[in-house]
Amino acid sequence: MPDGRPLRADAARNRAKILEAANRQIIARGPEVPMEAIAEDAGVAVGTLYRHFPTKDDLVTAVLHAHFESMVAAAEAAADRIEAGAPAIDEFAGFFRFVLELAAGNMAVKAAARALGADWEEDLLRGRGLQALERIVAAGIDRGDLRPDMTLDDCFLFFATAPIDQPAPVRERWFTLMLDGCRADAARRTG
Amino acid sequence: MPDGRPLRADAARNRAKILEAANRQIIARGPEVPMEAIAEDAGVAVGTLYRHFPTKDDLVTAVLHAHFESMVAAAEAAADRIEAGAPAIDEFAGFFRFVLELAAGNMAVKAAARALGADWEEDLLRGRGLQALERIVAAGIDRGDLRPDMTLDDCFLFFATAPIDQPAPVRERWFTLMLDGCRADAARRTG
């Protein structure tokens, strides 16, 4: 809660414990975990959860924020490396593999991706992340790595369609197919 | 309910109305629609729903069955046409486009695909549908249309990852990328 006042020592401690527990629980069991479960994991009463996060949604959002941050950071790092000379296609692949694997072990991110659907671009990616992606795609096309008709929207397909709940080999295979579909020489009329 | 006895006239009528309503509601609003909603749509009391379908799950399953059937039928038709000389890649694409569009306007199928996840192959596809798909893929590879390393599992990726809730243009674009990734000349090392 955005008060001016600083948190009392115990309150700060609990807030941290709650965030940790929420992270643990939500990642493991998805955003539908009961607040009770989070409270128990945190060693705190439900009421305390609500003191720190007025609504369950607030808590979930808080947990997700960190994960989205790391995705954006990864995108920026990839874009930087490309512009520093690294092979565009490798960075492109590397970034999406990172995102894929992050989400794979993370029911929260998974569910969020579903729920937000076409919306999450609004929030986080329509910012730093969006820019970084643009840089990646542009360079990829420029260097003849990615198909010329590749767009930013195609990147969202990567996020939105990853078979996150499938076992690793399946994910890997999907990644191969999808990436091959994005390569420069894959483009053609599908009509 | 699998009794020996035939249904009473009014019971049969209601059963039909329920199925219709359930189909309508579940397709439109997904499997989470309240039983009340279905009952109301059917012009019947909740109790009647339960008389015909002991549990909500039974009802949902019944509704889904028809849709899965149509998918399997489509697969078989495509396989037949291929073996009768039709271009493999076109039939391959056509079949998946059909499934994609079917699911797109169908919250039920969508949710089912998610929920069942890797399981639904067990049920319906591990039967006629599975065989039809095998025929399609085999012919596609044989004729040099599909990448040589294409497998049946790749087909499940088509089901599992389709961006069903995205708008039509997005779905179409995804279809293009994915299909291009499945073509014979797309294969390469991605590792």
Place this chain on the structure above:
DNA sequence: CTATATAATGAACCTAGATTCAGGTTATGG
């Protein structure tokens, strides 16, 4: 060390939706 603003607690409250069942209807064989 107190006073008191902050916090924590957890039982109680609410809502939603699935499921049940006692009691009233109705199709239909004879």
Place this chain on the structure above:
DNA sequence: CCATAACCTGAATCTAGGTTCATTATATAG
């Protein structure tokens, strides 16, 4: 037309999980 098995109805029951709040505890300024 009757008897009665099949049916239907819908209020009541149950459960689950989010949210509240009166009560009790505790950090910390002075």
